[in-house]
Amino acid sequence: MARIVALETEDVRFPTARGRIGSDAMNPDPDYSAVYITLRTDDPTVPEGHALVFTIGRGNEVQTAAVRTLSNLVVGRDVAALLDDLGGFARELTGDSPLRWLGPEKGVMHMAVGGVVNAAWDLAARHAGLPLWRFIAGLPPERIVAAIDFRYLSDALTPDDALAILRRAQSGREQRTAELLERGYPAYTTSPGWLGYSDEKLAALARQAVADGFRTIKLKVGGNIADDMRRLRLARAAVGEDIAIAVDANQRWDVGSAIKWIRALAPCRPAWVEEPTSPDDVLGHAAIRAAVAPVPISTGEHTHNRVMFKQLLQARAVDLLHIDAARVGGVNENLAILLLAAKFGVQVFPHAGGVGLCEMVQHLAMADFVAISGSMEDRAIEYIDHLHEHFADPVRIRNGRYLAPTEPGFSTEMREASLREHAFPDGPAWRHEPRQILSR
Amino acid sequence: MARIVALETEDVRFPTARGRIGSDAMNPDPDYSAVYITLRTDDPTVPEGHALVFTIGRGNEVQTAAVRTLSNLVVGRDVAALLDDLGGFARELTGDSPLRWLGPEKGVMHMAVGGVVNAAWDLAARHAGLPLWRFIAGLPPERIVAAIDFRYLSDALTPDDALAILRRAQSGREQRTAELLERGYPAYTTSPGWLGYSDEKLAALARQAVADGFRTIKLKVGGNIADDMRRLRLARAAVGEDIAIAVDANQRWDVGSAIKWIRALAPCRPAWVEEPTSPDDVLGHAAIRAAVAPVPISTGEHTHNRVMFKQLLQARAVDLLHIDAARVGGVNENLAILLLAAKFGVQVFPHAGGVGLCEMVQHLAMADFVAISGSMEDRAIEYIDHLHEHFADPVRIRNGRYLAPTEPGFSTEMREASLREHAFPDGPAWRHEPRQILSR
Numbered sequence: 001m002a003r004i005v006a007l008e009t010e011d012v013r014f015p016t017a018r019g020r021i022g023s024d025a026m027n028p029d030p031d032y033s034a035v036y037i038t039l040r041t042d043d044p045t046v047p048e049g050h051a052l053v054f055t056i057g058r059g060n061e062v063q064t065a066a067v068r069t070l071s072n073l074v075v076g077r078d079v080a081a082l083l084d085d086l087g088g089f090a091r092e093l094t095g096d097s098p099l100r101w102l103g104p105e106k107g108v109m110h111m112a113v114g115g116v117v118n119a120a121w122d123l124a125a126r127h128a129g130l131p132l133w134r135f136i137a138g139l140p141p142e143r144i145v146a147a148i149d150f151r152y153l154s155d156a157l158t159p160d161d162a163l164a165i166l167r168r169a170q171s172g173r174e175q176r177t178a179e180l181l182e183r184g185y186p187a188y189t190t191s192p193g194w195l196g197y198s199d200e201k202l203a204a205l206a207r208q209a210v211a212d213g214f215r216t217i218k219l220k221v222g223g224n225i226a227d228d229m230r231r232l233r234l235a236r237a238a239v240g241e242d243i244a245i246a247v248d249a250n251q252r253w254d255v256g257s258a259i260k261w262i263r264a265l266a267p268c269r270p271a272w273v274e275e276p277t278s279p280d281d282v283l284g285h286a287a288i289r290a291a292v293a294p295v296p297i298s299t300g301e302h303t304h305n306r307v308m309f310k311q312l313l314q315a316r317a318v319d320l321l322h323i324d325a326a327r328v329g330g331v332n333e334n335l336a337i338l339l340l341a342a343k344f345g346v347q348v349f350p351h352a353g354g355v356g357l358c359e360m361v362q363h364l365a366m367a368d369f370v371a372i373s374g375s376m377e378d379r380a381i382e383y384i385d386h387l388h389e390h391f392a393d394p395v396r397i398r399n400g401r402y403l404a405p406t407e408p409g410f411s412t413e414m415r416e417a418s419l420r421e422h423a424f425p426d427g428p429a430w431r432h433e434p435r436q437i438l439s440r
Numbered sequence: 441m442a443r444i445v446a447l448e449t450e451d452v453r454f455p456t457a458r459g460r461i462g463s464d465a466m467n468p469d470p471d472y473s474a475v476y477i478t479l480r481t482d483d484p485t486v487p488e489g490h491a492l493v494f495t496i497g498r499g500n501e502v503q504t505a506a507v508r509t510l511s512n513l514v515v516g517r518d519v520a521a522l523l524d525d526l527g528g529f530a531r532e533l534t535g536d537s538p539l540r541w542l543g544p545e546k547g548v549m550h551m552a553v554g555g556v557v558n559a560a561w562d563l564a565a566r567h568a569g570l571p572l573w574r575f576i577a578g579l580p581p582e583r584i585v586a587a588i589d590f591r592y593l594s595d596a597l598t599p600d601d602a603l604a605i606l607r608r609a610q611s612g613r614e615q616r617t618a619e620l621l622e623r624g625y626p627a628y629t630t631s632p633g634w635l636g637y638s639d640e641k642l643a644a645l646a647r648q649a650v651a652d653g654f655r656t657i658k659l660k661v662g663g664n665i666a667d668d669m670r671r672l673r674l675a676r677a678a679v680g681e682d683i684a685i686a687v688d689a690n691q692r693w694d695v696g697s698a699i700k701w702i703r704a705l706a707p708c709r710p711a712w713v714e715e716p717t718s719p720d721d722v723l724g725h726a727a728i729r730a731a732v733a734p735v736p737i738s739t740g741e742h743t744h745n746r747v748m749f750k751q752l753l754q755a756r757a758v759d760l761l762h763i764d765a766a767r768v769g770g771v772n773e774n775l776a777i778l779l780l781a782a783k784f785g786v787q788v789f790p791h792a793g794g795v796g797l798c799e800m801v802q803h804l805a806m807a808d809f810v811a812i813s814g815s816m817e818d819r820a821i822e823y824i825d826h827l828h829e830h831f832a833d834p835v836r837i838r839n840g841r842y843l844a845p846t847e848p849g850f851s852t853e854m855r856e857a858s859l860r861e862h863a864f865p866d867g868p869a870w871r872h873e874p875r876q877i878l879s880r
Contacts, residue, residue: 027537058509058538059549065505066548069498097467098498104691104719104742107547108506109499152718155695155727251544255595278592279544280747282722283754287595302544307720314723 002043002079007071007116009064010036012414013057013424014355014387015433022056022353023196025222025252030056032355032387033424035064035112036414039119041079049123050412052356053115054326060424066112069099074116083124087147090117090332094149106304110329117330118360122410131405133180133366136331137173141166144371148336149306149329156310162339169374176370184401185365185376186215187383188246190353192235193219199234206238213400216244216271216380222252225264232268244271251275251302255284259291272296272320272349279303285317298322301351305329306336313344322351322382325360338368348373353384358395359411362402390418442483442519447511447556449504450476452854453497453864454795454827455873462496462793462826463636465662465692470496472795472827473864475504475552476854479559481519489563490852492796493555494766500864506552509539514556523564527587530557530772534589546744550769557770558800562850571845573620573806576771577613581606584811588776589746589769596750602779609814616810624841625805625816626655627823628686630793632675633659639674646678653840656684656711656820662692665704672708684711691715691742695724699731712736712760712789719743725757738762741791745769746776753784762791762822765800778808788813793824798835799851802842830858 016022017029034052041047055063073093082089093113094105102109125135136144145162189212192205202219209217219235221228228247235245247270253261258276265273273295277284279302289297300322303309312318321341323334341348350365352358362381369376381402388394392413396403405411422429456462457469474492481487495503513533522529533553534545542549565575576584585602629652632645642659649657659675661668668687675685687710693701698716705713713735717724719742729737740762743749752758761781763774781788790805792798802821809816821842828834832853836843845851862869 027541030538030541056538056541058536059506059542062502062506062509062549063542066499066502069502096498098470098496101467101470101496102499102503102548102551103546106543106720106744108542108549109502109547111542152694152721152724155724254592257594278747280546280745281592281751283751284592284595284747304546305720307718307724311721311723 004077006040008038011424012422024220024250026250033060037119049119051118054354066108114330121331126409132363132410136367137370147332152307180404184403186380188216188380189214190218195220203238218246221247222249246271248274262292272298282311286315309337320347324351347379350381352382355387444517446480448478451864452862464660464690466690473500477559489559491558494794506548554770561771566849572803572850576807577810587772620844624843626820628656628820630658635660643678646675658686661687662689686711688714702732712738722751726755749777760787764791787819790821792822795827
């Protein structure tokens with residue numbers, strides 16, 4: 001009988017701020033970072049499951065402490081029992097009363113739970129010898145429903161609703177799996193659009209994105225309206241009329257200023273306007289959407305749990321949603337969110353980038369295509385060509401599409417050398433940084 | 441020129457779970473705990489400011505790590521400049537981009553910011569030689585407005601709205617201050633109502649509460665509907681018809697079950713039904729309130745920031761609100777919430793209990809009475825007779841009312857002996873606990 005013998009964490013940080021990679025209206029100088037989680041077993045055939053909780057630098061040690069405090073709820077568990085009831089496992093971690101007080105179900109503690117739960121799904125998929133998307137897509141609908149916490153959802157999505165959606169998607173699963181393996185899943189790219197880039201770099205990267213096969217690019221906006229309009233026009237000139245250009249304000253505006261700003265940008269025909277205001281402001285998004293229709297409004301990257309996603313849908317506050325693999329309570333809660341989106345008929349464009357987010361979220365989008373929504377041509381996964389070299393099984397992009405992973409697991413295993421190099425604050429990557437950066 | 445020379449933290453925990461004190465439908469065995477924060481200066485006349493972030497045990501070390509990571513944003517600051525711009529200080533901590541990623545403005549990181557900001561207000565009030573409520577109430581309206589972050593609020597409350605409310609309350613401030621000093625502020629008590637108490641203990645404590653002068657008591661509900669009705673009837677028999685009995689479900693229900701449960705309890709005429717469902721579910725509260733009217737619905741103790749309070753008010757989701765001194769981003773954000781409540785004409789019944797919450801929140805309620813809402817007889821501060829002996833300037837209750845604090849500061853200073861005794865895990869209070877409790 002195999003047991004979980006350790007929950008290990010590593011604080012890894014990449015000095016990305018040096019190149020203004022990832023700069024947006026709210027985050028001028030992120031150092032992409034993560035808590036790298038290892039769920040270690042005494043089963044030599046499947047010794048480890050992995051996941052990452054993504055942060056942007058300072059405070060990664062707080063996130064690490066949050067993961068570590070879950071150790072006592074995890075170590076010693078029977079692996080077979082855990083993998084047999086991933087829903088119960090997630091509910092126990094989320095529902096632990098003293099830790100729940102620190103949220104509830106939001107922020108540092110909820111992301112920590114999500115990380116450990118994701119590591120358990122990696123373990124489960126490795127046990128099954130399948131990439132996670134195929135493992136999920138192959139589960140009977142009842143097993144998927146059992147993995148979901150319907151607490152606070154039943155006014156919008158019941159277990160029966162979920163079962164109906166999953167059963168409807170059972171037909172055609174093999175065909176969609178084959179399609180994914182052959183053609184992959186559409187991607188869009190944000191690589192050209194960081195606020196810190198010069199006009200020349202923006203235009204060159206936008207042209208490159210089209211040459212690489214992307215059909216949608218995304219630009220960061222929200223710093224200065226004249227700059228935004230100039231950059232949008234530049235991007236449009238670079239990519240032509242057939243490529244969609246989305247914009248992302250990263251929560252920069254109040255409701256009133258969002259409406260004014262989006263109306264000004266509307267002639268540039270944004271494919272969507274992402275995070276116009278606080279991710280908490282369901283009613284604000286609804287007011288903005290109503291005022292700027294038909295410009296599509298979206299949010300979700302920072303939406304902290306299924307209760308918030310439920311309300312965004314109930315209030316008709318968004319035209320499309322973004323999910324993030326490392327913000328909510330793990331695969332289970334993302335399955336709930338994908339089912340909510342399917343019930344309300346809203347497209348999901350998964351958020352990615354950072355470190356490990358592309359690797360993880362591709363599995364969720366692909367499982368959604370095969371087993372939940374049944375649709376992918378009207379959606380795309382965000383893609384940023386950055387830091388993939390640190391993964392044992394990195395994402396593969398061909399002609400603007402994510403190729404379907406074929407290795408067992410959640411694609412979350414990092415390379416040993418990368419972990420050593422970027423360990424914070426003692427790894428070689430940080431050796432030449434000034435003391436004030438290391439002590440931040 | 442005085443400087444902040446240290447941001448110190450202490451992990452203090454009280455073994456309250458032994459007596460099932462504080463037990464409710466979601467939290468069966470809390471060990472009331474706190475991160476005790478000291479903002480230390482090199483000014484010998486006002487050497488320290490204090491605050492507490494309240495938790496219920498396990499995970500208090502995560503909360504401690506979150507406070508500590510703010511140290512680099514705080515230490516070295518000029519004290520006079522900090523105290524002169526408490527709004528700017530709070531915005532800098534809240535807006536720090538990497539730390540904001542860990543929320544944004546919610547959970548562990550936001551409570552940490554709130555704790556440090558609260559310690560700065562304690563320092564400011566000590567500098568002024570005034571209890572915090574008098575310090576706030578004596579600030580010019582423009583200074584209060586400058587302390588508030590209106591980001592994401594402007595569709596519901598503008599700086600001009602806030603100024604108008606504050607200016608309206610300028611007349612009569614001296615009279616209300618005198619009234620507070622003479623009579624204190626109404627309290628209600630939850631001491632009789634913990635779920636873990638026997639019927640006999642409940643009835644005896646309810647009778648005692650009335651004898652002590654309280655006009656409102658509160659019972660925990662949500663475990664079992666037959667038990668709830670029996671306990672409500674017992675309490676009613678114990679206190680008579682003139683005493684209000686509120687109930688608190690601590691987030692136990694989904695929307696549908698809340699409606700059924702509250703309809704069943706309605707004949708017992710609850711003064712309000714608190715936290716019927718997820719604190720994140722603005723639309724859920726609105727649906728529940730509409731379905732069970734005229735039973736008053738409330739929430740707020742776990743509402744994580746001003747954006748959520750704004751929506752609860754915009755959606756007419758609640759009849760009354762609870763604020764908590766240690767959940768949101770400090771005094772500044774609570775002033776914003778009190779102004780929002782005043783603008784929407786909704787009463788505030790501050791949440792308290794735990795450790796230090798009564799001590800802190802009394803100042804906010806009293807400042808509200810003098811300088812914002814101008815009203816107190818239609819509201820009350822929660823009171824629980826527990827752990828006050830650990831404070832240098834504990835709350836004083838007379839005839840069911842909080843007496844107005846007169847010592848300078850936020851009443852947040854803990855006694856040295858109490859800190860030593862309850863240091864976790866090495867303090868004497870924890871000496872005889874089994875190892876598995878200490879390692880939790």
